[in-house]
Amino acid sequence: MHEWSLALSLVQTLDRWALENGVQIKRVVLSVPSPAQLDVSILTEAFDTLKRESRLEQAKLEVRVRSPRYRCRACGYEFGQEEVDQQIRQLMGQYGEEYPLHLIPELLPTFVKCPRCGSHDIEAELSIKVDEVETI
Amino acid sequence: MHEWSLALSLVQTLDRWALENGVQIKRVVLSVPSPAQLDVSILTEAFDTLKRESRLEQAKLEVRVRSPRYRCRACGYEFGQEEVDQQIRQLMGQYGEEYPLHLIPELLPTFVKCPRCGSHDIEAELSIKVDEVETI
Amino acid sequence: MRPLLESAREKLRRRKVVAVMSGKGGVGKSVVAALAALAKPGSALVDLDLEGASAPRLFGLSGRLHEISKEGIEPLEVGGVKVFSLGGIVGDRYVVLPGYGQAGAVEALLAFAKLGDSDPVVVDMPPGMGEELLALSRITDFLPVLVTTPSKASYGVVKHLAEYLAEIGKKPAAVVLNMAYVDCGGSRIYPFGRGEDARRLAESFGAPLYELPIDPSLEDYVGRIHEYRGPIAYVVRQMVEGL
Amino acid sequence: MRPLLESAREKLRRRKVVAVMSGKGGVGKSVVAALAALAKPGSALVDLDLEGASAPRLFGLSGRLHEISKEGIEPLEVGGVKVFSLGGIVGDRYVVLPGYGQAGAVEALLAFAKLGDSDPVVVDMPPGMGEELLALSRITDFLPVLVTTPSKASYGVVKHLAEYLAEIGKKPAAVVLNMAYVDCGGSRIYPFGRGEDARRLAESFGAPLYELPIDPSLEDYVGRIHEYRGPIAYVVRQMVEGL
Numbered sequence: 001m002h003e004w005s006l007a008l009s010l011v012q013t014l015d016r017w018a019l020e021n022g023v024q025i026k027r028v029v030l031s032v033p034s035p036a037q038l039d040v041s042i043l044t045e046a047f048d049t050l051k052r053e054s055r056l057e058q059a060k061l062e063v064r065v066r067s068p069r070y071r072c073r074a075c076g077y078e079f080g081q082e083e084v085d086q087q088i089r090q091l092m093g094q095y096g097e098e099y100p101l102h103l104i105p106e107l108l109p110t111f112v113k114c115p116r117c118g119s120h121d122i123e124a125e126l127s128i129k130v131d132e133v134e135t136i
Numbered sequence: 137m138h139e140w141s142l143a144l145s146l147v148q149t150l151d152r153w154a155l156e157n158g159v160q161i162k163r164v165v166l167s168v169p170s171p172a173q174l175d176v177s178i179l180t181e182a183f184d185t186l187k188r189e190s191r192l193e194q195a196k197l198e199v200r201v202r203s204p205r206y207r208c209r210a211c212g213y214e215f216g217q218e219e220v221d222q223q224i225r226q227l228m229g230q231y232g233e234e235y236p237l238h239l240i241p242e243l244l245p246t247f248v249k250c251p252r253c254g255s256h257d258i259e260a261e262l263s264i265k266v267d268e269v270e271t272i
Numbered sequence: 273m274r275p276l277l278e279s280a281r282e283k284l285r286r287r288k289v290v291a292v293m294s295g296k297g298g299v300g301k302s303v304v305a306a307l308a309a310l311a312k313p314g315s316a317l318v319d320l321d322l323e324g325a326s327a328p329r330l331f332g333l334s335g336r337l338h339e340i341s342k343e344g345i346e347p348l349e350v351g352g353v354k355v356f357s358l359g360g361i362v363g364d365r366y367v368v369l370p371g372y373g374q375a376g377a378v379e380a381l382l383a384f385a386k387l388g389d390s391d392p393v394v395v396d397m398p399p400g401m402g403e404e405l406l407a408l409s410r411i412t413d414f415l416p417v418l419v420t421t422p423s424k425a426s427y428g429v430v431k432h433l434a435e436y437l438a439e440i441g442k443k444p445a446a447v448v449l450n451m452a453y454v455d456c457g458g459s460r461i462y463p464f465g466r467g468e469d470a471r472r473l474a475e476s477f478g479a480p481l482y483e484l485p486i487d488p489s490l491e492d493y494v495g496r497i498h499e500y501r502g503p504i505a506y507v508v509r510q511m512v513e514g515l
Numbered sequence: 516m517r518p519l520l521e522s523a524r525e526k527l528r529r530r531k532v533v534a535v536m537s538g539k540g541g542v543g544k545s546v547v548a549a550l551a552a553l554a555k556p557g558s559a560l561v562d563l564d565l566e567g568a569s570a571p572r573l574f575g576l577s578g579r580l581h582e583i584s585k586e587g588i589e590p591l592e593v594g595g596v597k598v599f600s601l602g603g604i605v606g607d608r609y610v611v612l613p614g615y616g617q618a619g620a621v622e623a624l625l626a627f628a629k630l631g632d633s634d635p636v637v638v639d640m641p642p643g644m645g646e647e648l649l650a651l652s653r654i655t656d657f658l659p660v661l662v663t664t665p666s667k668a669s670y671g672v673v674k675h676l677a678e679y680l681a682e683i684g685k686k687p688a689a690v691v692l693n694m695a696y697v698d699c700g701g702s703r704i705y706p707f708g709r710g711e712d713a714r715r716l717a718e719s720f721g722a723p724l725y726e727l728p729i730d731p732s733l734e735d736y737v738g739r740i741h742e743y744r745g746p747i748a749y750v751v752r753q754m755v756e757g758l
């Protein structure tokens with residue numbers, strides 16, 4: 001749901017930036033970590049609605065869903081999204097759709113444990129960021 | 137001075153690792169950030185003294201002194217070591233040789249300010265780490 | 273580009289942001305922040321003590337979750353204050369957060385908080401002078417309210433914070449000397465010292481000092497701080513009016 | 516490979532490490548840690564409250580710097596305790612530290628500390644459940660001593676810490692209920708509540724509970740805590756003997 005709020009952030013931020021730089025925006029690549037389980041179709045729909053009458057009017061949003069590589073800083077084990085998926089599903093079962101990592105993916109270490117040693121001391125690139133902006 | 141202590145860390149750590157892996161060590165590359173002002177000749181001398189009768193007996197230490205790239209997270213300015221050097225010199229004048237960043241380079245944001253906006257919110261790779269180990 | 277950082281900035285640009293901080297823990301930052309928000313109708317309270325969220329406990333909201341709507345994080349409203357806290361995202365459970373994730377959590381909480389027309393925004397800061405303080409500074413030009421107890425142990429840390437703030441061009445908007453004394457049948461006990469240092473600190477920064485007694489009845493209001501009408505609320509209200 | 520992490524590990528491998536922690540700030544962790552180290556001849560005290568170092572202030576060492584020798588950081592010795600603190604590296608000034616650098620500082624402090632044959636090593640933890648706690652866990656298998664006040668505000672945070680510790684397979688070695696009451700002409704005032712929750716918490720983890728009064732005279736010993744002989748020292752000594 002808050003995908004609308006995220007899309008609004010994106011549009012407002014880029015519109016201001018485009019204005020300052022005297023450009024129009026053609027394409028935006030937003031990179032989101034997969035444990036956030038953001039709904040790409042809602043995000044895109046929201047973006048396309050909110051971009052009207054802004055310098056993003058003709059912009060196309062591409063959402064790049066990254067599967068982070070995880071590293072346990074306690075035992076050194078490195079692992080992929082597939083070894084985390086079950087813990088995430090369980091969390092969604094518990095909290096529902098708007099579960100904590102959906103809003104704040106950086107909270108992952110609070111909830112997810114290393115599949116090898118059980119530590120919460122997990123390192124990953126978990127931020128939501130703009131990877132590319134193409135202007136005209 | 138504490139270069140001896142750092143060399144001892146290095147020798148003991150790698151000796152244990154070499155034993156566990158059943159190897160001898162031929163070459164070690166230690167990477168240190170330049171604001172630590174570590175004395176490479178003392179470090180090497182200490183290493184060569186301490187390595188005797190260990191699995192590093194024939195190891196050569198290479199110290200790679202990195203000049204970090206700095207980024208101010210408050211204003212976004214990126215800068216190099218040359219824009220920090222004067223602040224570091226001043227700090228050494230104040231504390232002497234064994235100044236805080238010499239022991240703990242990660243303390244840099246406590247002492248150094250962004251040359252553009254004055255913020256202490258500076259990001260850089262400041263850790264001391266082993267970059268390479270060559271074994272026989 | 274970090275869109276959440278940018279929109280947190282934009283969101284706070286035109287509001288007064290009062291950051292209740294200390295460096296030291298357990299001095300009463302959360303109590304002062306809550307009462308400060310309650311003193312001014314239309315305030316929001318944002319709890320940035322990520323790993324030790326206090327606002328939910330003070331307001332009796334422990335375990336209650338924020339609703340999430342199209343517009344972001346809906347506030348929990350109590351006593352006319354819009355409360356936002358990580359506790360309303362994770363519920364009544366622990367938060368353990370490596371340093372690298374703390375800024376992102378601060379940015380997301382502020383970027384998604386549906387502040388409406390709340391003003392001022394009172395921020396309840398964690399102890400320490402780490403990532404949360406840096407993250408808040410990236411986002412907004414806050415007014416610092418410093419809280420200390422009379423103890424030398426607390427004062428020393430608060431002095432360091434004040435020096436750091438001065439270094440970055442910020443002056444405390446007020447200094448609160450909390451837990452100054454406790455009443456003992458009409459006379460006063462000073463469990464943590466007399467507070468001379470704190471008074472001098474406030475003076476040296478030209479900041480007004482507000483002195484709060486220990487009020488043993490406060491504990492009865494942990495869970496319904498919005499109903500508390502005792503001496504601490506009274507002085508905090510004066511403090512807010514002076515900002 | 517991080518050689519300082521590895522040698523910090525090696526250095527602590529064969530020692531008992533008692534970590535005084537709470538999650539909450541201002542509950543008396545530093546006082547308890549200092550008195551615990553003082554109670555046992557041959558102890559070292561490592562202050563890991565990076566941004567709010569208390570040990571120098573408690574022991575009257577503010578502004579004094581550690582000597583640095585071939586063997587690393589020489590302790591400041593007071594009352595038979597080897598004290599190590601970031602305050603002895605930077606002096607009496609603020610420390611502001613982004614999250615990404617906190618682990619490195621913890622590792623360096625422990626790797627370079629010339630512990631000699633000190634045992635146990637008492638660690639004074641910062642508030643929060645952030646990078647320092649994770650960093651310490653990477654280095655050593657510590658014995659947690661949890662400190663709380665009777666207040667619900669403090670208890671709630673400490674409970675979360677205890678739950679986190681349980682989750683990673685650690686049980687508190689002791690629970691300290693600090694500031695339980697203050698004497699008022701023979702009768703007792705309970706400024707922060709009665710502490711029932713804390714007692715139940717200790718029981719539920721099968722950990723012994725130690726109760727400390729507020730001692731207003733303690734403030735006179737901030738700066739010479741090694742000379743303090745009052746009731747807090749007495750109970751902390753019992754706690755240490757029970758570990």
Ligand SMILES: Nc1ncnc2c1ncn2[C@@H]1O[C@H](COP(=O)(O)OP(=O)(O)O)[C@@H](O)[C@H]1O
Pocket residue numbers: 294296297298299300301302303304326450451484485486487488490491494504540541664666667668669706707
């Ligand atoms: N003036 C006061 N009188 C009585 N209790 C107080 C007072 N100020 C704070 N407290 C109590 O002290 C503890 C610490 O307060 P808190 O606001 O949580 O501090 P901080 O946010 O600085 O960690 C809490 O238990 C709180 O209820």
Ligand SMILES: Nc1ncnc2c1ncn2[C@@H]1O[C@H](COP(=O)(O)OP(=O)(O)O)[C@@H](O)[C@H]1O
Pocket residue numbers: 297298421423424425426463464537539540541542543544545546547569693694727728729730731733734737747
């Ligand atoms: N039992 C006690 N009686 C009186 N003062 C105390 C007591 N315990 C702690 N204090 C004081 O309370 C404040 C917080 O203690 P401190 O040890 O610094 O807490 P923490 O390390 O948890 O932040 C300090 O001013 C300290 O002197």
Ligand SMILES: [Mg+2]
Pocket residue numbers: 301302303321326396397398
């Ligand atoms: Mg608080």
Ligand SMILES: [Mg+2]
Pocket residue numbers: 399400401402403566641643645
């Ligand atoms: Mg911190």
Ligand SMILES: [Mg+2]
Pocket residue numbers: 544545546564569639640641
């Ligand atoms: Mg402390």
Ligand SMILES: [Mg+2]
Pocket residue numbers: 323398400402642643644645646
């Ligand atoms: Mg923290």
Ligand code: NI
Pocket residue numbers: 001002003098102340
């Ligand atoms: Ni959503």
Ligand code: NI
Pocket residue numbers: 137138139234238583
């Ligand atoms: Ni040295």
Ligand SMILES: [Zn+2]
Pocket residue numbers: 072073074075076077114115116117118119
């Ligand atoms: Zn692991």
Ligand SMILES: [Zn+2]
Pocket residue numbers: 208209210211212213250251252253254255
């Ligand atoms: Zn800058």
